[in-house]
Amino acid sequence: xxxxxxxxxxxxxxxxxxxxxxxxxxxxxxxxxxxxxxxxxxxxxxxxxxxxxxxxxxxxxxxxxxxxxxxxxxxxxxxxxxxxxxxxxxxxxxxxxxxxxxxxxxxxxxxxxxxxxxxxxxxxxxxxxxxxxxxxxxxxxxxxxxxxxxxxxxxxxxxxxxxxxxxxxxxxxxxxxxxxxxxxxxxxxxxxxxxxxxxxxxxxxxxxxxxxxxxxxxxxxxxxxxxxxxxxxxxxxxxxxxxxxxxxxxxxxxxxxxxxxxxxxxxxxxxxxxxx
Amino acid sequence: xxxxxxxxxxxxxxxxxxxxxxxxxxxxxxxxxxxxxxxxxxxxxxxxxxxxxxxxxxxxxxxxxxxxxxxxxxxxxxxxxxxxxxxxxxxxxxxxxxxxxxxxxxxxxxxxxxxxxxxxxxxxxxxxxxxxxxxxxxxxxxxxxxxxxxxxxxxxxxxxxxxxxxxxxxxxxxxxxxxxxxxxxxxxxxxxxxxxxxxxxxxxxxxxxxxxxxxxxxxxxxxxxxxxxxxxxxxxxxxxxxxxxxxxxxxxxxxxxxxxxxxxxxxxxxxxxxxxxxxxxxxxxxxxxxxxxxxxxxxxxxxxxxxxxxxxxxxxxxxxxxxxxxxxxxxxxxxxxxxxxxxxxxxxxxxxxxxxxxxxxx
Amino acid sequence: xxxxxxxxxxxxxxxxxxxxxxxxxxxxxxxxxxxxxxxxxxxxxxxxxxxxxxxxxxxxxxxxxxxxxxxxxxxxxxxxxxxxxxxxxxxxxxxxxxxxxxxxxxxxxxxxxxxxxxxxxxxxxxxxxxxxxxxxxxxxxxxxxxxxxxxxxxxxxxxxxxxxxxxxxxxxxxxxxxxxxxxxxxxxxxxxxxxxxxxxxxxxxxxxxxxxxxxxxxxxxxxxxxxxxxxxxxxxxxxxxxxxxxxxxxxxxxxxxxxxxxxxxxxxxxxxxxxxxxxxxxxxxxxxxxxxxxxxxxxxx
Numbered sequence: 001x002x003x004x005x006x007x008x009x010x011x012x013x014x015x016x017x018x019x020x021x022x023x024x025x026x027x028x029x030x031x032x033x034x035x036x037x038x039x040x041x042x043x044x045x046x047x048x049x050x051x052x053x054x055x056x057x058x059x060x061x062x063x064x065x066x067x068x069x070x071x072x073x074x075x076x077x078x079x080x081x082x083x084x085x086x087x088x089x090x091x092x093x094x095x096x097x098x099x100x101x102x103x104x105x106x107x108x109x110x111x112x113x114x115x116x117x118x119x120x121x122x123x124x125x126x127x128x129x130x131x132x133x134x135x136x137x138x139x140x141x142x143x144x145x146x147x148x149x150x151x152x153x154x155x156x157x158x159x160x161x162x163x164x165x166x167x168x169x170x171x172x173x174x175x176x177x178x179x180x181x182x183x184x185x186x187x188x189x190x191x192x193x194x195x196x197x198x199x200x201x202x203x204x205x206x207x208x209x210x211x212x213x214x215x216x217x218x219x220x221x222x223x224x225x226x227x228x229x230x231x232x233x234x235x236x237x238x239x240x241x242x243x244x245x246x247x248x249x250x251x252x253x254x255x256x257x258x259x260x261x262x263x264x265x266x267x268x269x270x271x272x273x274x275x276x
Numbered sequence: 277x278x279x280x281x282x283x284x285x286x287x288x289x290x291x292x293x294x295x296x297x298x299x300x301x302x303x304x305x306x307x308x309x310x311x312x313x314x315x316x317x318x319x320x321x322x323x324x325x326x327x328x329x330x331x332x333x334x335x336x337x338x339x340x341x342x343x344x345x346x347x348x349x350x351x352x353x354x355x356x357x358x359x360x361x362x363x364x365x366x367x368x369x370x371x372x373x374x375x376x377x378x379x380x381x382x383x384x385x386x387x388x389x390x391x392x393x394x395x396x397x398x399x400x401x402x403x404x405x406x407x408x409x410x411x412x413x414x415x416x417x418x419x420x421x422x423x424x425x426x427x428x429x430x431x432x433x434x435x436x437x438x439x440x441x442x443x444x445x446x447x448x449x450x451x452x453x454x455x456x457x458x459x460x461x462x463x464x465x466x467x468x469x470x471x472x473x474x475x476x477x478x479x480x481x482x483x484x485x486x487x488x489x490x491x492x493x494x495x496x497x498x499x500x501x502x503x504x505x506x507x508x509x510x511x512x513x514x515x516x517x518x519x520x521x522x523x524x525x526x527x528x529x530x531x532x533x534x535x536x537x538x539x540x541x542x543x544x545x546x547x548x549x550x551x552x553x554x555x556x557x558x559x560x561x562x563x564x565x566x567x568x569x570x571x572x573x574x575x576x577x578x579x580x581x582x583x584x585x586x587x588x589x590x591x592x593x594x595x596x597x598x599x600x601x602x603x604x605x606x607x608x609x610x611x612x613x614x615x616x617x618x619x620x621x622x623x624x625x626x627x628x629x630x631x632x633x634x635x636x637x638x
Numbered sequence: 639x640x641x642x643x644x645x646x647x648x649x650x651x652x653x654x655x656x657x658x659x660x661x662x663x664x665x666x667x668x669x670x671x672x673x674x675x676x677x678x679x680x681x682x683x684x685x686x687x688x689x690x691x692x693x694x695x696x697x698x699x700x701x702x703x704x705x706x707x708x709x710x711x712x713x714x715x716x717x718x719x720x721x722x723x724x725x726x727x728x729x730x731x732x733x734x735x736x737x738x739x740x741x742x743x744x745x746x747x748x749x750x751x752x753x754x755x756x757x758x759x760x761x762x763x764x765x766x767x768x769x770x771x772x773x774x775x776x777x778x779x780x781x782x783x784x785x786x787x788x789x790x791x792x793x794x795x796x797x798x799x800x801x802x803x804x805x806x807x808x809x810x811x812x813x814x815x816x817x818x819x820x821x822x823x824x825x826x827x828x829x830x831x832x833x834x835x836x837x838x839x840x841x842x843x844x845x846x847x848x849x850x851x852x853x854x855x856x857x858x859x860x861x862x863x864x865x866x867x868x869x870x871x872x873x874x875x876x877x878x879x880x881x882x883x884x885x886x887x888x889x890x891x892x893x894x895x896x897x898x899x900x901x902x903x904x905x906x907x908x909x910x911x912x913x914x915x916x917x918x919x920x921x922x923x924x925x926x927x928x929x930x931x932x933x934x935x936x937x938x939x
Contacts, residue, residue: 056543080549088546095544100537105560105635114555115545150635166545322777326786330793437674441925444865445917449876450892450910453899457907461900578782582873586896596785597877600792612789616781623780 004174004206005031005053008067012048012230015060023048025230031174035200035207037217037238039252040227046210049227050176053208054091055083071173089119092167093176094196097183098159102151109147112166119170134165138195157188161195168199174206182212193220214241214252226252308631316624321373323616327609328372332361376613382606386599391610394595399614400485401471402584402591406576408511413518414569420519421526425534426553436523443520448579452513452586459509467505469588476502510587514579518572525568526561533557563634570626574619581615668930675926681919689735698726700733700886709902719904721894727905730886731912737887738916741802741871742864748806750860753813758848760814761821762840772818778811784870791879798887801880805870809863816859820852854931862924865917872913888913 012024024045029036040046052063055075068075070091078086095101103111112131116122122130128147135143138161151159160180167175177196181189197220200207211217217224218238226234226249234246244250339356347355360368375381381391424436459465467473471487476499480490488507491500533539534557542556581593588594592611599607647664651657669675688695697717704724712719718727760771778786790804824830825848833843874880875889883890888909895906 054544056540084546084548086546087544093544095537095541097537101541103538103542103556103560105562106555114542114547118546118548152635163541166541318773319777319780322773323781326777326781327789330789441918441921442914444921445869446914447869447872447876447889447892447910449873450906450913453892453896453906454903454910457899457903575782578784581784581788582876585877596788600788601878603792605792608789608792612781612785615785619782620780 003030003032003069004071005029006067006069007053007065010049010052010063010065010068012045012052012057013062013064023230024052027227027230027232029225029232031206031208033173033204033206034223035197035209035221037221037224038208038210038227039212039214039217039224041212043229044227045230046227047178050093050178050208050210053176054087054093056087085119088115088167088172089170090172091174091176092170092172093178094160094163094167094180096179098151098156098163099183101163102159104151106150107147108149108151108154108162111151112147112162112169115166116169130169131165134169135162137168137199138162138165139191140165155188156184157192160184160188160192164192164195164199168203171203172205174208175200176208176210178210179212180209181216189216196220215256309628312624312628316620319620320617323613323620324373324376325369327613327616328369330612331605331609332365332368332372381610381613384599384607384610385604386602386607391606394607395592395610395614397485398590398592398595400482401487401589402577402580402593404486404488405507405511405583405589405591406514406573406580408507409514409576409579410518410569410573412512412515413522413572416515417519417522418526418565420523422530422553422558424523424527425530425557426549428531428534433527436527440520440524440527443517443524446516447582448513448517449582449586451516452510452583455509455513456586466509467502469586471506471590472499472503473506510583510589513583514576517579518569518576521572521575522565522568526565529561529564530557533561563630566629566633567626570622570629574622577615577618665930669926672926672929674922675929678919678922678924678926681915682923685735685739685916685919688732689739692732692736696726696729696732698729700730701725701884709898709905711902712904718908719902721891721905722898727891727908730891731888731909734886734888734891734909734912735916737798737881737885738868738871738913741798741805742867742920744802745806745809745867745871746860746864748802749809750813750856752806753810753815754817754849754852754856756810757814757817757819758821758844758852761818762825762844762848768818771814775811775814778808779815781808783808783866784873787870787874788877788879791874796879796882798881798885801871801874804874805867808870809867812863813856813859816855817852820855821848824848824851858924858928858931861920861927864920864924868913868917868920 007030008028010024010027011022013020013022015021023043027045027049038046038049048057048061051057053068053070053075055063055078057063063076065076070086073086075083075086102108106114109131112134113127116127116130131147132143135146140146140158140161146154146158146162151162154162160183164180175196180196181192184192193216196207196209199205207221209217209221218241221238224234224236224238224241225232226244226246228248234244234249236244241249241253244253339352339359339361356362360371363371379392381395383389384391384394387394420436420439424433427433456468460468480487480494480496480499483490483493487503488500491497491503530553536557539552539556542552547556577592580589580591581596583589584591584593585597592614596608596611596615598604599611643663645656646660648656648660651660669679697715702725704720707716707720707724708722710716710720710724716726716728718731721727721730756771756775760768760775786808787801787804790807791800794800794804830843830847833847838846871880872887872889872892875887875891876893878890878893881887881890883894891909892906895902895904895909898905899907
């Protein structure tokens with residue numbers, strides 16, 4: 001299978017008062033039209049990885065890589081304008097909290113339509129029909145009404161489905177979902193993930209699911225990368241996770257509480273050597 | 277899922293069963309309006325308390341200020357009683373409030389006319405100058421602020437930052453003088469002091485009191501142009517101050533916005549940087565910006581006090597300074613009251629506009 | 639050297655002195671990286687030095703008249719020219735630094751503590767005390783500062799003392815607002831409850847625990863306000879209600895030069911530059927201090 005995304009030796013660097021700090025230290029990955037999970041604690045560099053694929057690390061942050069190709073295109077050599085035609089249209093990203101990631105003063109309809117109009121010239125009725133269809137696809141029952149609402153007028157779960165609709169309406173080849181459910185109520189988390197999963201499968205896209213939740217990632221992904229302080233410490237198929245070798249992954253696995261267990265104390269991760 | 281739809285419906289003004297909701301909504305609006313009115317009334321009462329305090333309590337002896345220190349005892353006493361100073365302070369205050377509410381601000385010692393009449397005559401001149409000033413300030417300040425924020429840290433940004441701080445550091449009266457020396461005396465680009473050249477004076481019958489509009493109404497282009505050359509410099513000086521303030525605030529609002537997650541969302545969608553800036557970052561600040569513009573407009577009233585002296589502009593500022601130098605307390609307090617009231621009014625209006633215009637506050 | 643620096647930057651200081659010195663050191667270092675703040679600090683330091691050493695810096699007497707030398711343009715002898723009474727403008731500007739410094743210092747000394755105490759008391763006690771104190775504060779805040787100061791000077795009579803009092807009256811409400819906001823955030827913190835549980839009186843809590851924590855935001859605000867105070871004082875001087883002649887107050891000097899602005903531009907222009915530079919210095923310094931001490935607040939007022 002032809003690789004959708006190929007990254008070799010990705011580094012993201014930020015200057016600080018005490019000299020430059022690498023938040024991603026030489027990450028490599030190959031992604032086909034499959035579902036890849038990136039797991040790690042906060043600060044492990046997983047979000048930075050997602051954003052650097054879209055080249056959305058703002059200065060003074062710096063992104064370098066030996067290779068970062070998408071469908072054979074070298075992303076790092078593109079001009080900003082060429083990059084814009086990739087963003088949204090070919091690679092999209094669902095972000096964490098719809099409370100912050102949706103524009104508060106634009107109606108939901110306008111925001112979804114914008115995603116479409118940025119990349120295509122379409123008539124008014126076409127846009128409306130496609131927006132409505134997309135809202136239905138993310139299981140919003142009365143799309144007509146939701147179109148005219150402002151983001152603060154909908155719940156978090158619905159907001160995240162709007163976000164997904166907005167990111168998938170231009171039919172990209174790769175979707176990056178950066179902690180798409182961690183700001184949501186537990187009751188709607190599964191539903192949102194199922195919508196993502198369903199659409200990704202149906203359209204044959206690639207998916208990078210970024211999360212701190214090992215269980216969740218192993219349930220919805222084919223393959224898993226475990227990151228820790230900017231480095232990949234484990235890479236395995238989702239089914240093989242139980243056999244993970246790296247002590248950090250085993251530590252993560254061990255600290256997940258089970259309903260049928262009886263231990264006095266939850267094990268704490270051994271962190272020696274991880275100063276960041 | 278059902279709960280989500282329900283919560284969405286709650287926010288919708290005309291959802292199913294909308295009539296009772298509408299009534300509740302209307303009641304909320306009425307309550308909001310009442311609240312604002314009560315707040316305005318209290319602030320205005322406070323303002324009156326300050327002017328009353330300044331007029332009756334601060335001077336060692338307000339009677340002496342009227343009759344002079346050579347007046348015979350009998351005259352002094354008569355004036356004291358006439359001014360109501362023999363009554364308790366609180367009675368005096370209510371008397372004062374009653375007078376002000378009926379439009380009686382007392383007589384001006386220096387012009388010999390009722391202060392209220394004087395103020396009605398001079399106010400349009402100030403209004404005209406401040407309005408052109410704010411137009412200049414908004415037209416230049418907003419784009420400057422947006423641009424500076426979009427290039428944070430660049431040379432242009434630094435320059436705009438310094439211009440913004442200059443607005444806090446340059447004395448308005450001095451800038452006016454320097455402007456006169458340069459643009460009037462040296463370059464002769466603009467007209468001199470006053471609203472109009474002397475030989476045009478009094479030709480136009482005041483309708484609105486705004487010379488630019490009155491001259492257009494009268495169809496007299498020559499006078500319009502002449503008035504324009506006169507107002508250009510003082511309005512530009514005022515415009516500079518509002519520009520500095522508006523640019524500074526716009527920049528800081530924009531920097532806040534550009535750090536927001538939804539701006540990143542827009543970039544993820546592939547929206548061009550120009551649209552990211554104006555549609556996604558700028559549109560949300562429009563509402564707070566209205567407050568800033570309102571504040572700046574009110575601030576220009578303050579600035580006009582200094583400017584008008586320099587440009588011999590027959591507005592409220594000039595009236596106030598003349599009254600100050602003649603110790604004409606009724607005129608001073610009347611002008612203070614009017615400026616304060618306009619200040620409060622503009623603040624409250626921008627407050628209300630904020631609530632009406634922001635979809636989140638509705 | 640390196641060891642002193644390490645001692646200052648130690649993450650776990652072992653004495654109060656070390657903690658305080660370390661904090662000052664970090665502040666100074668952060669300030670020194672901000673070029674505008676450095677320019678501001680230099681200007682303010684220069685103002686203080688000029689005011690202190692005015693007799694040595696001035697080339698002439700600030701009030702000595704010489705009618706033969708009236709209205710001379712800037713020259714080698716009179717760096718900023720002479721005014722209508724033949725007085726050397728440079729020397730007057732130099733002595734004027736004393737008046738300006740005195741005005742800002744006195745206004746700060748009068749207004750800041752009043753505002754601080756009123757705000758802290760309102761914020762600490764809450765309820766009716768808060769409503770009444772903040773009601774009064776808001777009424778003062780709803781008036782333009784300059785107009786308020788003008789009205790007070792009109793009632794008190796012209797003169798530099800009354801100008802200072804009037805400006806202080808117009809300035810304190812801003813400080814009260816800030817002190818109240820700060821107090822509200824501190825008031826419910828654990829350490830205040832701890833002190834209260836130990837039986838400390840309200841007075842003790844406010845003076846020993848709340849006021850010290852309000853100081854940094856207060857210093858920022860006072861520094862930023864300095865420019866406004868200088869401009870208001872100069873404005874009062876310009877109108878003729880502030881410092882009276884022959885005091886070399888900058889605003890009053892501009893007022894005298896007004897009649898000659900078209901032909902002898904330097905008489906009014908030179909003192910104006912002094913005002914602009916000094917005000918700008920305070921603005922730069924205040925801006926820099928805010929960036930360092932209060933990075934979250936950004937540019938908001």
